[in-house]
Amino acid sequence: MLKENCPDGVDYKVIRTADKRIEYCTACESCAVKKGSCVIKDDMPEIIREIILCDRLLFLTPVYFSGAPASLKALIDRTQVLYNAPELTKNLPAKKAYLLGVGGSREYADQFTGLTSSLKYLLRSINAKMTEKLFFPDTDALKGDFSESQKDALRDFISKIFEE
Ligand SMILES: Cc1cc2nc3c(=O)[nH]c(=O)nc-3n(C[C@H](O)[C@H](O)[C@H](O)COP(=O)(O)O)c2cc1C
16 A cells, blocks of 8 residues: 555665574663664664664554564664664654554453553654554454555555655
């Protein structure tokens, strides 16, 4: 659906966290000493580069235990390298971020609160703001497809991403 609704000339890149090598942050604090540099050698430098250079960010994720799944949480935690180097990120141009969260369980209070909150603090480090959020609970009952009303909501959501 993203592809279908992507206007000509707009370039987008999909990063599937589960397919990337993203080790978890061990709080070694070396990035607090050597600013902007992490000792772990994996796919994160390339991912951070993409996150910083893009002008819109879309997070598309299920919730696990009402938070981000492990691979996305590892990515969020590893942006500690940015959090610890505000002098390197303070002049980044403002950018918009979007979140589509799905939860397999029926709707319950705070189903998406942990996810939203973790992402909010990652976005702060890169001068981005969560501009639009869309949540679909009860997706396990759908058995792999969205309802027509969800598809309409999704189209509307995607068109907002490509608005000026
Ligand atoms: C480990 C695990 C934890 C989950 N925790 C939640 C949860 O807290 N709330 C919820 O609504 N769904 C939860 N689910 C259901 C997933 O959100 C749902 O199945 C999701 O749509 C799976 O997406 P996927 O097929 O891309 O993995 C959980 C699923 C797994 C595997």
